[in-house]
Amino acid sequence: MTIRADGDDELIAAVATGDREALAELYRRHAPWLVLRLLRRCADPGTVEEVVQDTFVAVWKGAGRYRATGEVPAWIWGIGIRRLISRLRQRPMPIAAAQDEAMVSAEDEVLIGVEHGDLGAALGRLSPELRAVVQATVLDGLTTKEAATLLGIPQGTVKTRAARARRELREALA
Amino acid sequence: MSVPTVEIMDVHKRFGRTPALAGLSFDAPAGITGLLGPNGAGKTTLLRMAATVLAPDSGRIRMLGWDPSVSDERLAIRRRLGYMPQEPGFHRSFTAFEFVDYIAILKEMTDRRARHDEVRRVLDLVGLDGVKGRRIKTLSGGMRRRVALAQALLGDPDLLVLDEPTAGLDPEQRLRFREIVSERAADRTVLLSTHQTEDVSALCPRVVVMLDGAALFDGTPRELTNVAAGRVWLAAERSPSARLSWRSPDGSHRNIGDAPAGADLVDPTLEDGYLLLVGERAFAEEEAA
Amino acid sequence: MSATWHAAPEVLDRYAAEDLNDVHASSLEAHLLRCAHCRSSLSARAQSPRLEAVWTGIEDALDAPRPGVVERLLLRVGVRGHVARLLAATPSLRLSWILAEAIALGTAAIAAQGAAGTNRAGASLFLFLMLAAVAPVAGVAAAFGPGVDPTYEIGIAAPMRSDRLLFIRATAVLCASLVIAGVAAVALPRSDWTVTVWLVPAFGLTLATLALATWVRPIAAAVVVGLGWVLLAAAASIASTDPLAAFHAGSQLLFLGLIAGSVVVLARRHAAYEGRIPT
Numbered sequence: 070m071t072i073r074a075d076g077d078d079e080l081i082a083a084v085a086t087g088d089r090e091a092l093a094e095l096y097r098r099h100a101p102w103l104v105l106r107l108l109r110r111c112a113d114p115g116t117v118e119e120v121v122q123d124t125f126v127a128v129w130k131g132a133g134r135y136r137a138t139g140e141v142p143a144w145i146w147g148i149g150i151r152r153l154i155s156r157l158r159q160r161p162m163p164i165a166a167a168q169d170e171a172m173v174s175a176e177d178e179v180l181i182g183v184e185h186g187d188l189g190a191a192l193g194r195l196s197p198e199l200r201a202v203v204q205a206t207v208l209d210g211l212t213t214k215e216a217a218t219l220l221g222i223p224q225g226t227v228k229t230r231a232a233r234a235r236r237e238l239r240e241a242l243a
Numbered sequence: 244m245s246v247p248t249v250e251i252m253d254v255h256k257r258f259g260r261t262p263a264l265a266g267l268s269f270d271a272p273a274g275i276t277g278l279l280g281p282n283g284a285g286k287t288t289l290l291r292m293a294a295t296v297l298a299p300d301s302g303r304i305r306m307l308g309w310d311p312s313v314s315d316e317r318l319a320i321r322r323r324l325g326y327m328p329q330e331p332g333f334h335r336s337f338t339a340f341e342f343v344d345y346i347a348i349l350k351e352m353t354d355r356r357a358r359h360d361e362v363r364r365v366l367d368l369v370g371l372d373g374v375k376g377r378r379i380k381t382l383s384g385g386m387r388r389r390v391a392l393a394q395a396l397l398g399d400p401d402l403l404v405l406d407e408p409t410a411g412l413d414p415e416q417r418l419r420f421r422e423i424v425s426e427r428a429a430d431r432t433v434l435l436s437t438h439q440t441e442d443v444s445a446l447c448p449r450v451v452v453m454l455d456g457a458a459l460f461d462g463t464p465r466e467l468t469n470v471a472a473g474r475v476w477l478a479a480e481r482s483p484s485a486r487l488s489w490r491s492p493d494g495s496h497r498n499i500g501d502a503p504a505g506a507d508l509v510d511p512t513l514e515d516g517y518l519l520l521v522g523e524r525a526f527a528e529e530e531a532a
Numbered sequence: 533m534s535a536t537w538h539a540a541p542e543v544l545d546r547y548a549a550e551d552l553n554d555v556h557a558s559s560l561e562a563h564l565l566r567c568a569h570c571r572s573s574l575s576a577r578a579q580s581p582r583l584e585a586v587w588t589g590i591e592d593a594l595d596a597p598r599p600g601v602v603e604r605l606l607l608r609v610g611v612r613g614h615v616a617r618l619l620a621a622t623p624s625l626r627l628s629w630i631l632a633e634a635i636a637l638g639t640a641a642i643a644a645q646g647a648a649g650t651n652r653a654g655a656s657l658f659l660f661l662m663l664a665a666v667a668p669v670a671g672v673a674a675a676f677g678p679g680v681d682p683t684y685e686i687g688i689a690a691p692m693r694s695d696r697l698l699f700i701r702a703t704a705v706l707c708a709s710l711v712i713a714g715v716a717a718v719a720l721p722r723s724d725w726t727v728t729v730w731l732v733p734a735f736g737l738t739l740a741t742l743a744l745a746t747w748v749r750p751i752a753a754a755v756v757v758g759l760g761w762v763l764l765a766a767a768a769s770i771a772s773t774d775p776l777a778a779f780h781a782g783s784q785l786l787f788l789g790l791i792a793g794s795v796v797v798l799a800r801r802h803a804a805y806e807g808r809i810p811t
Contacts, residue, residue: 089376089591098575100586101571101579102561102578104578105578109561125590142571143565189555192555193553197554296689321690326689333682334682337621338597345618345621349618349686349691349697350692355613355614376595
C-alpha cells in the first residue's frame, strides 16, 4: 500500500478516471471523521455504516462532477448528510441523544482555544433542542425541510426553534 | 513415488480417422506434473480427459481415486477440479469480476456475498485486483490468461488441470505464474502442459514427455536431463553424427546425439534430454518409413 | 481563527470516544472540514475493524455485476440472484435479441392487421403464426452449446449439471418468446381462438429441439426442427385451400404427440448434454 502525497483534489480527479487506489486513499482520510460526525446525528451505527458506504460509492460515481475548489471534505459531508436524510425519510430512526447540559468549563475553554469563546458559552446555554437546530441549519447547512427530516420534527418547529435560538444567542452575546 | 492421484492406463482416443492418444499410460502423484511434448502429441486431449470433459475410447482413468466414467464420481471430481483450457473463451462484454463470478456460479457457489469474496480472493491471487472492473475485451492477452487462471483457482480445488497456461506470457508473468502455482501445489495435484522446458525445470518435480499420443518418458526432471548425459557436445560447426544441432549464442554449435571420440562434452540441460527423446523417436519413425 | 490552530490531543481523544460535549464537538467538526492535519490525527485515533468491513462493502458495490434490463426484470419476477446471472449470460436473452424478436413478430402482426379483409389476409396471418411458433426454437439455439457459449468447455468441467443449465435457459427463452408473441398478437385482426393457435406448436417445436439436441449440437437440432417446420407448414398451407391448415385440430394433436414423445426422450437422455465437445 503506497501512501499518496496527493491532495484531495488530485485524488478526486484520479477517482474520476477509475483509480480504485485513489478512492481507497480518500476513504482512509475521510471515513473516520465522517463516521463520527454522522454518529452525532444518528444514533444507529448500522445505518451510519450503510450511509458511509453509500457516500463513497456516490463519490466514486460522481467524482467527475466535482469542481476542484479545495473543499473536498465539505463536498463529502454534503453527500453523506443528504444520504442520511433520504434514508431517514424512508425510515425514521432515533436521533442522537443530545446532551442536556453542555457546560463549558474554564478548563474546556483553555483546551479548545479561541475557536468559539463567547459564542461557545452562549451555545452551551441553549437547550439541547435549540442547539440541535442550530447545528443542523447553521453548521450542516441544511434546509428547513432537511433539518426537519433529520431531527424528526415538523418544519414549522424547525423554524420556530431556529428563531428562538437566534434571539437567545443575540441576547447572550449583547 | 507416493500414492498416485492421477492414473492413466492404456488410454486410446481417435477423432474420426486421426488417432490422438495411442496407448497412453502414466501415473502422477500429488504435486506438480508437467506434460512436455510437441504440437499434436495429445497433451490437450489428455488434459481434457483429466478435466472430465472428454471420454476415452478405451483404457482407464482415475482422478483422485475416482472414475470419471461413473456419473456420481465424475461429479465428485468436478467439485474438486479447476480447469484452464488452452483456448479459454470469454463473454467479452463481461468485466473480469463478472466473468469469474459467472464461473463461480457454475461451480455451485450460490451465496452472493461469499461468492464475491471468493472472486476477489482469486483475482487478487493472480494480481488482477486493479482491473476487476474492466471489460475483458479491453484486457491484454496476458491479463486474459490470468483471468482464466483465476477461475481455475476458485474454491481452492484439489486438482488443477492447466493447458498451456504460460503461452503468450512474458518472462516476468511466467515467473509470477510459477509462484502462484507452486504455492498452491503443496498437497494438491497439478497437471500442466507446456512447450517451455524452463517451466518444467523450475516448477515440476515430475515430468511426462508425450509424442504421438503415447508417453515416452515418465520421471523426474533430473532423470530426463540424464537421458542426454554424455551425449551433448560443442563443436565449431554442425557435427555429422549429431541427431540435432544448433548455433549457440556464443557462435559454436551445440550437438546432441552419439558423440564422436574426443568431442568437447558439456553437461546436458533438460532441454537437451527432451529434444534427444523427441528427436530420436521422430528419427526412428523416419527411418522405419 | 488562526490558520495554525490545531485541536488538542485530549479533545480529539474525547471526540473519537464520542465523549465530547456538544458545543466543542460542533466546533471541532467545523474545524475538521478545513484542517487535514487534525483529520489525520483523528484518523489515527478512530481506527476500527468496522471501517475495514465498510470498505469491503464499498468494493463489493463497485465490483458486483450490474444487472442489465433483462436481469432486473428477472429479479423482479422472483428469479433467484444466481439463476438470473446465469440467464443474463444467455445470448438469446439479451436485450438486443429480445428487441429483434419483438420487432419481427410485431411487424408480422401489424402486417396481418393491415392485410385483413384483402386476399392476402390468410397468408399474412399464417406468416405471423408460423414465426410465433418457431421463435423459441431460434432462442434455444442461441442459448447453449459450443458455438454460442464461449465458456462451454469450462462449464462442462464445472459441477453444475449442463442439462440443468440448458433447461433453465430454454425455459426462460420459451417464456420470453411466449410473452413477446402474446403481446404482438394483440395487434392481430382476429380475436378468436386463432390467436392462440401457435401455442401448442411453439411448445412442441421447442421440446423437439431439446430432444434432438441430445443427439446433435443444439444449433443443428434447431436448424433441423425450425426449417422442417417452416417447410412443412408452408407446404401444408399451399397444398390445401386454407392457409392455416398447419394449425388445424389434426395438426395440434400431432404436436401434442410430439410434446409427449420429446418428454420421453428427454427423460431418458438428458444426461447426454454433457461431454458434447467440439472435436
